[in-house]
Amino acid sequence: MVKSVLCIGATLIDELYFCETTIVSHSSNPAKKLSSVGGVVSNIVQHLALLGFQPSLITALGNDSDANQIKKHFDTIGVSTIESLTVEGSSGKYVSVLTPQGDLYVAVCQDICSEVLSVSFLESKSDFINEFDCIIIDTNLDAKAIQWIIDFSKLHQKKLIIEPVSVTKGSKLAELDLKGVFMITPNEEELKAIATIASTEEIAMVTHLQKRGVENVWVRKGDQGSVMYDNDQIISLKVPSITVQDSTGAGDAALAAWVFGHLQKESALTSLQLGHSLALEVLQIKGAVLSTLNVASLYQLKNTYYNV
Numbered sequence: 001m002v003k004s005v006l007c008i009g010a011t012l013i014d015e016l017y018f019c020e021t022t023i024v025s026h027s028s029n030p031a032k033k034l035s036s037v038g039g040v041v042s043n044i045v046q047h048l049a050l051l052g053f054q055p056s057l058i059t060a061l062g063n064d065s066d067a068n069q070i071k072k073h074f075d076t077i078g079v080s081t082i083e084s085l086t087v088e089g090s091s092g093k094y095v096s097v098l099t100p101q102g103d104l105y106v107a108v109c110q111d112i113c114s115e116v117l118s119v120s121f122l123e124s125k126s127d128f129i130n131e132f133d134c135i136i137i138d139t140n141l142d143a144k145a146i147q148w149i150i151d152f153s154k155l156h157q158k159k160l161i162i163e164p165v166s167v168t169k170g171s172k173l174a175e176l177d178l179k180g181v182f183m184i185t186p187n188e189e190e191l192k193a194i195a196t197i198a199s200t201e202e203i204a205m206v207t208h209l210q211k212r213g214v215e216n217v218w219v220r221k222g223d224q225g226s227v228m229y230d231n232d233q234i235i236s237l238k239v240p241s242i243t244v245q246d247s248t249g250a251g252d253a254a255l256a257a258w259v260f261g262h263l264q265k266e267s268a269l270t271s272l273q274l275g276h277s278l279a280l281e282v283l284q285i286k287g288a289v290l291s292t293l294n295v296a297s298l299y300q301l302k303n304t305y306y307n308v
Contacts, residue, residue: 154180249288
């Protein structure tokens, strides 16, 4: 089992509020709350830990009770946070309101990573970061910090994967030098924000990113599946119809399972199928992490959704 994976980005306490009836704006709506440890790279690192990778995480936490909860949870599942930063104040928090169908209605996020995971801090961790073959980051980081990680990965020949998070946060990548990026994973709207060219044709935007240095572009299309573009081939994969309980974290789950497949040297198609399969399962639960996941169950899910 390849275990050399480092994740860098935000860790939050997720508070998800599932409305029980159709949401009425500017009014109080009855809801049920679910709280868990979240954040894009933290969702990814949790699934990688469940798949046996013993990953490490560089993140920023406050000195509050939420941080204690987060550290205890990561210790329990085997995620190392020894090189993370603790600062005065509150840890990050993500609060979302979802429809009875599990679709996101609105969300807010308070995070400290962009402020404190600075270039100087990352430089102080250079020797540690250099120990890893695969680095996964989210765009909760400051643009200068993202560029430093890109340049570091190129210099030291690391596989760097960037999860754009959102249109607003992903747009940081529009002006950066992307030479050295192994893969980015935008949805269709994030792709437009990152490519910043006149054409809105998907292939034109992907080609533009590849010319800027990105090796692989994995475009997520929701219930229409996804398309993986690399320099040699294009692989399109559909998804079966399911009943969605909660849309939180599905893309994070897809990336974690894809990384598992890729580092296990599965074929490009099998890795995509693994990614889709875990995402489909996460969409059918409340919360962003499938806590019962293991290697055997991941392959069982693939066989269920893609019995080929």
